[in-house]
Amino acid sequence: MTELKTQEMTLNMGPQHPSTHGVIRFIVKTDGEVMDVAIPDVGYLHRSIEKISEGVTYNGFMPWTDRVDYLAAMNCNVAYAMAVEKLAGIQPTKRAEYLRVIAQELNRIISHLLAIGSLAMDVGAYTPFLHTLREREAINDLMESLCGQRLTYNYARIGGVIYDLPDGFVEKTLPVLDRVERSLNEFDRLVTGNKIFLKRLGGIGVISREEAINYNLVGPNLRGSGVNWDLRRDEPYSVYPELEFEVPVGTGEAGLLGDCFDRYMVRVKEILQSCRLVRQCFEKMPAGDFMVKVPKKVRPPKGEIYVRLESTRGDMGVYLVSDGSDKPYRVRFRTSSFTAMSIIDKVSHGMMIADLIALIASLDVVAPEIDR
């Protein structure tokens, strides 16, 4: 009997595809519905943000940091500010640190809400996506009152934050946090226990502990594979040592450890932890200045520094080189989506096209963060 030969098909998924969450292209080699491999082709969104930094002052670069990862703008703000502060020897006030944590954790909530909502949408359930968007809007209102923006938040400054909390912010935020928890419960009942949802995510796109570490995955993607690592706890910065929270890790409850469902579940649980963190910050936040006195033109001494923090998608690093002038000599962001993209090539063998969508969504890649 001769073996039947099938023709391999090359399918271009993207740059514009509803499920690539931005402009990313995958060159997918398929045999019908089953993929042979999916090769990510990045670079369609490159805006040379890092190069731009060399032409503007340290403070002037602050509005560009929001664009690095538009779903975690607060984290990028803070990461860059922390790098400059550390190099220039500036110590922000305690209140500023708390304000930054509040902003970052609220940002983590809305980023994860969008991640789990779009994951549900990518496997075909449209309603849960809009439910998460609804909660996102409520927090966006808070963010707008905090810093004036609804997407590219720009709140941190070198030496603190730009504004103190607006009047009644705490009173407005607490009910929103309650609401997020309640609606997450609703979302959970609608989606998490759904048989189809479990079947679509459980045991799909499995990334083992070793692979996750070798491929340099970070954040929820790493924790989804069962690695208990969180910079906020293991390499403490800011005021995180003073706060209590748990680090959720994947348990493989819907199939295998490190599958799409684990990554989804880690995000859901992290939202609850972030709510908890914001509440604690409100209780522990001291009164005082939200900004220290910083020269108009910051001139860090000659030298270099690498600072990292736990962004919503994981470890975000800023490498900064100063030549002593008022402009950075070199800025480089280490972003988590870029490494998350690299593992798709490895994991995608033998998957189905529909699974690739679930895999991309569960890794929560954000296109501008890949290309910068």
Add this chain to the structure above:
Amino acid sequence: MQNLANLLIAKYALLQTIPAEFVYVGIQILFGLVLLLLFVAPFAGITSWVERRIAARMMDRIGPNRVGPVGFLQWLADGLKSILKEDLIPAKADGPLFRMAPYLVFTGMFSAFVSIPFSSALIIADLNVGIFYILAVTSLVVVGILMCGWASNNKYSLLGGMRSAAQIVSYEIPSGLGILTVVLLAGSLSMQEIIKAQGAAPWNWFLFNNPFSMIAFFILFISSLAEGNRTPFDIPEAESEIVSGYNTEYSGMRFLFFFFAEWANLYLIAAIAVTLFMGGWQIPQVLRHWALGINPWLPPLFELITFVAKSLAVVFVIIWIRWTLPRVRVDQLMALCWKYLTPIGFVCVLGTAVWMVLLPQGSLFTRYFLLSLALVTLLYFFWRVYYQLRYSNVALDFRPLL
């Protein structure tokens, strides 16, 4: 339809001069046109609005509310817009096939309306192979979808077309088995005869006839969803995976044709389920006698209202499912069809046959029991929904597998 014609012939002297067969055919064609233009077409349009409104409610937003009162005329505006759009055909597409495909889908779906029994008098053609005819003509849809998937010269469309062919052809088997259960019970393929074999009261419906027929109903319902490309089986047009699949390259009027057919199909699925399992147009005898005393036209009207009301209830359930469930994967879809629905379908057919041999008169106790079981389930469901809406503030409990 023949009764209706006889009534008219008796009433109007002019009609008596023409041979009766011509009158029959004339009335059939006239009714067919009226049905398509005044019922099916507006129904498909209005369903688009209804679906969007229901979807919006489920998503906690408003939905179309600008054109006409509460956005009711949105479907007309959308239809008009689509007609006026430029007719785009991709340069490298297979032109003739590309143009023809939507019409095949459309024809397949709309021809089925010929044997939908809206009332005891309102059916275009009460074929003695009615349900078989519907199964046959709706198969034309596969050809249409596969054709447009191929002719679009787009890999995504091709994938969509292939998926559709695999899906619809596979699911015809369990749905055929579901139908066979009813055919056994009714002893006829004619839609009217199937309805006449049931009664107005729910315990006289085939749905509650015996446990096997109840399972057969769900098999038929699930397979109809799959054949109609409705979520959770909308994999041929999975917009997040294969970018709308077979209709990626279609725009304007041709695109509308697909969706027109899809919404009309929504009603078709419901009408078939209602005819086969839920007593069709049957109204209580008391009501019929009372209405006949007033006007001979009244009973068919009541029947029409009953039939449409039942169908709309099913349509609502289908829409509700669509906006609740995620999409299954193509291999899971096939596994569901071949590993579960088809074997269970065979069991249903055999079980019903055995049931009919053992209990030729049926069992009234079983009917009451199944009906009360269904009612209790429904009540429990509504209570759960009410409870969740009112008092849902429990601690989060993420244990999906428990």
